[in-house]
Amino acid sequence: PGSSQFYVSLEDNLMRLFGSDRVAKMMDKMGLEEGEVIQHSMMTKSIERAQKKVEENNFGVRKRLLEYDDVMNAQREVVYKRRRHALQGERLKVDIANMVYDTCEVIADTNKAANDYKNFEFELIKYFSITSPISEADFSKMGVLEIANQIYSSTYKHYQEKMERNAATAFPVIKKVYEDNSNKFERIVVPFTDGIKTLNVVTNLQEAYESGGKQLVNDFEKNITLAIIDDAWKTHLRKMDELKQSVQLAVHEQKDPLLIYKFEAFELFKGMIDKVNREVVSFLYKGELPSGNPNEIQEARNVRRPKENLQTSKEEIPNSDELAAQNRAAGQTQGQRPQVTETIVRERPKIGRNERVTIKNVMSGESKTVKYKQAEPLIDKGDWVLTED
Incomplete structure (x- = not known):
């Protein structure tokens, strides 16, 4: 055709x-x-x-980018799995129990290694708002797992009691709002604070009333977990982008940037998960209703945020060759002055090493003809000079 x-x-x-x-x-x-x-x-x-x-x-470039993305994808699956559990609410209680145990294990491990009972007591108060169930003598005798299991039993029991108190405290407020005929709310916003920051919890008013405040506690756990995970994940993504760019310099040390990226990314992710666990546990244990005033309960509405001038795309991070080319281009344009090319003109034609030349002794005036490679050391000493035929 x-x-x-x-x-x-x-x-x-x-x-x-x-x-x-x-x-x-x-x-x-x-x-x-x-x-x-x-x-x-x-x-x-x-x-x-x-x-x-x-x-x-x-x-090769696509394969390399895929290897970098595999690291992020593995981390993304872990974080999205936690978010999915929080959104659906089915395994959220299990995840919170795991967070409490992981935090207990970290506290027991770090303080047992340092043999610091005072800091052990301080961290239990800081994160769980309880005094130590273990005496200083028992702390020095027990192993890390024994300490972690004992404080987990005490802290999780304290947490369950606290959630029941929160439901009992919030129910009278929810009851007043629900029974007030002037309020036709379907979903309400309830503020919770840990004494430092305040987070708003959205819950269904009718379900919270019919469950005696337990639905509010469930939504409290869900909202707090989601808010802290999302904030930590956004910060972690920025750090990973910076890491991906910085490891490219490892090629100058004869090291594989991908290998260093995997090691550093694991440490960053481990630190992020530990931070998420601590912040979620700390807020859940310290979170309280700031007051029992029903007037502070507001209707949950979809607020339309104003559009911001945000960059929706991100430039790809250049490799070492592209960075070097960019630096050379920046160096060439920085001066903003035209480059002057200097032409070197020889006074006499270039002499080959095996060409025969005539040299003359400056003291005696003697002249002789030799190859240039033999005359060159004599001329360098200054006793002989090259004469033109």
């Missing part, structure tokens, strides 16, 4: 980077004029080789 014909210039980037220089030289020798169409199997093969090199290079 038809055919297509494509033309490629020898000055095209494809040919300039990967094509053979001898092709252009050969065309010049043949006397071909500029713009004349060249049809030859040698040119076709040269273009095919160039395209093959480009595709191989692009495949």
Whole structure:
């Protein structure tokens, strides 16, 4: 039905980077004029080789980016799994229990290794708002797992009692709002505070009333967990972007940037999970209704946020070669002055090492003819000078 014909210039980037220089030289020798169409199997093969090199290079770049993305994808699955549990609410109680145990284990491990009972007591008050159930003598005798299991039993029991108190405290307020005929609220916003920051919890008014305030406690756990995970994940993503850019410099130390990226990313993710556990546990144990005033309960409405001038796309992080090219280009344009090319002109033609030259002794006036490689050390000493024939 038809055919297509494509033309490629020898000055095209494809040919300039990967094509053979001898092709252009050969065309010049043949006397071909500029713009004349060249049809030859040698040119076709040269273009095919160039395209093959480009595709191989692009495949290597894509494969490398996929290896970097695999690290992020593994972390993303863990975080999204936690968010999904919090949204659905089915395994949220299990996740909170795991967070409490992990925090207990970290506190027991760090303080047992340092043999610091005072800091052990301080961290229990800081995160769980309880006094230590273990005496100093028992702390020095018991192992890390024994300490972690004992404080977990005490802290989780304290947490369950606290959630029941929160439901009992919030129910009279919810009852007043629900029984007030002037309020036609379906979903309400209840403020909770840990004494430092305040977070609003959205819950269904009818379900909170019918469950005696227990639905509010469940939504309290869900909202707090989601808010803290989302905030920590956004911060972690920024750190991962900075890490991906900084590890590219490892090539100058003869190290694999991907390997360093995996190690550092694991440490960052481990620190983020530990921080999330501590913050969620701390707020859940300290969170209280600021007051029992029903007037502070507001209807939950969908607030339309004003559009901000946000950048929706992010530039790809360049590799080491691209960074070097950018730095060279920046250095060349920084001065904003035209580059002056200095031409060096020889006073006399260049002499070959095996050419015979005439030298003359400055003291005795003696002259002799020798090869230049033999005369060069004598001339450097200053006793002989080169004379023109």
